[in-house]
Amino acid sequence: xxxxxxxxxxxxxxxxxxxxxxxxxxxxxxxxxxxxxxxxxxxxxxxxxxxxxxxxxxxxxxxxxxxxxxxxxxxxxxxxxxxxxxxxxxxxxxxxxxxxxxxxxxxxxxxxxxxxxxxxxxxxxxxxxxxxxxxxxxxxxxxxxxxxxxxxxxxxxxxxxxxxxxxxxxxxxxxxxxxxxxxxxxxxxxxxxxxxxxxxxx
Amino acid sequence: xxxxxxxxxxxxxxxxxxxxxxxxxxxxxxxxxxxxxxxxxxxxxxxxxxxxxxxxxxxxxxxxxxxxxxxxxxxxxxxxxxxxxxxxxxxxxxxxxxxxxxxxxxxxxxxxxxxxxxxxxxxxxxxxxxxxxxxxxxxxxxxxxxxxxxxxxxxxxxxxxxxxxxxxxxxxxxxxxxxxxxxxxxxxxxxxxxxxxxxxxx
Ligand SMILES: [Zn+2]
Ligand SMILES: [Zn+2]
Numbered sequence: 001x002x003x004x005x006x007x008x009x010x011x012x013x014x015x016x017x018x019x020x021x022x023x024x025x026x027x028x029x030x031x032x033x034x035x036x037x038x039x040x041x042x043x044x045x046x047x048x049x050x051x052x053x054x055x056x057x058x059x060x061x062x063x064x065x066x067x068x069x070x071x072x073x074x075x076x077x078x079x080x081x082x083x084x085x086x087x088x089x090x091x092x093x094x095x096x097x098x099x100x101x102x103x104x105x106x107x108x109x110x111x112x113x114x115x116x117x118x119x120x121x122x123x124x125x126x127x128x129x130x131x132x133x134x135x136x137x138x139x140x141x142x143x144x145x146x147x148x149x150x151x152x153x154x155x156x157x158x159x160x161x162x163x164x165x166x167x168x169x170x171x172x173x174x175x176x177x178x179x180x181x182x183x184x185x186x187x188x189x190x191x192x193x194x195x196x197x198x199x200x201x202x
Numbered sequence: 203x204x205x206x207x208x209x210x211x212x213x214x215x216x217x218x219x220x221x222x223x224x225x226x227x228x229x230x231x232x233x234x235x236x237x238x239x240x241x242x243x244x245x246x247x248x249x250x251x252x253x254x255x256x257x258x259x260x261x262x263x264x265x266x267x268x269x270x271x272x273x274x275x276x277x278x279x280x281x282x283x284x285x286x287x288x289x290x291x292x293x294x295x296x297x298x299x300x301x302x303x304x305x306x307x308x309x310x311x312x313x314x315x316x317x318x319x320x321x322x323x324x325x326x327x328x329x330x331x332x333x334x335x336x337x338x339x340x341x342x343x344x345x346x347x348x349x350x351x352x353x354x355x356x357x358x359x360x361x362x363x364x365x366x367x368x369x370x371x372x373x374x375x376x377x378x379x380x381x382x383x384x385x386x387x388x389x390x391x392x393x394x395x396x397x398x399x400x401x402x403x404x
Binding site: 003004005006007008009010012013016017019020021022027029030031032033034035036039042043044045046047048049050051052053054056057066067068069072073074077090091092095098099101 | 218
């Protein structure tokens with residue numbers, strides 16, 4: 001990048017963009033050119049949207065969701081079913097579940113997964129408020145919507161242990177063939193799980 | 203996008219990012235999550251780099267290159283050969299040529315191509331300073347490094363006409379097979395040009 005005679009301002013911009021996921025030097029140059037060509041229409045509004053979101057968005061004190069208000073819009077939404085709590089790793093999982101439209105309960109965002117290899121233990125995650133919420137009397141079911149990975153399952157086991165004795169139903173997402181997924185591209189573990197939990201064809 | 207319960211700040215950010223080239227709603231969500239997770243380390247510096255570049259970078263009064271100073275660093279570089287002037291459409295072309303390391307002369311950036319279909323005429327482009335520069339006495343050769351498209355060739359013809367009578371050598375880039383390019387993927391026009399301008403194999 002330092003071979004471009006662009007001056008420190010564009011150089012700094014290229015450096016930051018090229019380190020974003022999915023970007024490299026080439027795509028950073030392309031998007032920087034696009035932005036510099038549309039300074040007033042796109043570049044300045046983008047800078048302001050980034051600064052505004054960075055300054056105003058923070059984790060919700062109840063669920064850990066990101067919003068400019070706390071409690072967040074999900075926690076304040078009276079139409080949502082407070083008896084079902086969906087435990088997820090990350091705000092990205094909340095966005096994905098919300099887009100599915102299939103869940104109308106409340107969320108609890110851990111902010112990560114327990115990962116002994118990465119030195120991430122329960123104290124690094126948002127577990128405290130979870131026990132309080134689950135034992136407050138309104139929650140009936142806790143859905144563990146965590147990744148089907150080693151860390152995801154370690155975390156799911158830990159949450160299940162913590163919730164034991166509260167008289168709650170604890171469930172997890174089913175395993176199986178993704179909609180639109182081709183069998184030939186699936187790993188054996190998924191295929192085995194899909195076979196074991198096969199359903200009547202109707 | 204409006205189905206996400208994210209509040210106006212994140213919504214605005216997602217809207218702007220999803221309209222950038224190469225982005226859609228899905229990749230906008232992915233990069234927004236990446237940024238929100240790294241607020242201090244990445245998101246705020248990116249906002250500042252965008253704002254700084256948008257505020258400081260402007261076209262060079264001599265050549266049209268983008269820089270935070272005018273004359274730009276390329277025009278001020280005494281090591282560059284002022285007798286060769288390379289005419290390009292866009293600052294992106296300057297960046298590409300600079301990365302090639304093959305050109306050590308000076309540039310003139312038109313800021314676009316003549317395009318009758320799009321209603322872009324010579325007066326919309328940076329032609330005025332070009333004639334001044336070319337006739338000032340130091341320039342010996344003008345290289346028309348313009349796209350091998352209809353608009354590129356229309357523009358090249360127009361520049362060549364304007365420079366006529368100044369006693370300059372006017373050249374263009376050669377056509378041919380791109381380095382690493384497979385013959386089977388090339389269009390016939392390029393193949394024909396590459397055949398016509400074939401060179402001794404040595
Ligand atoms: Zn909340
Ligand atoms: Zn310049």
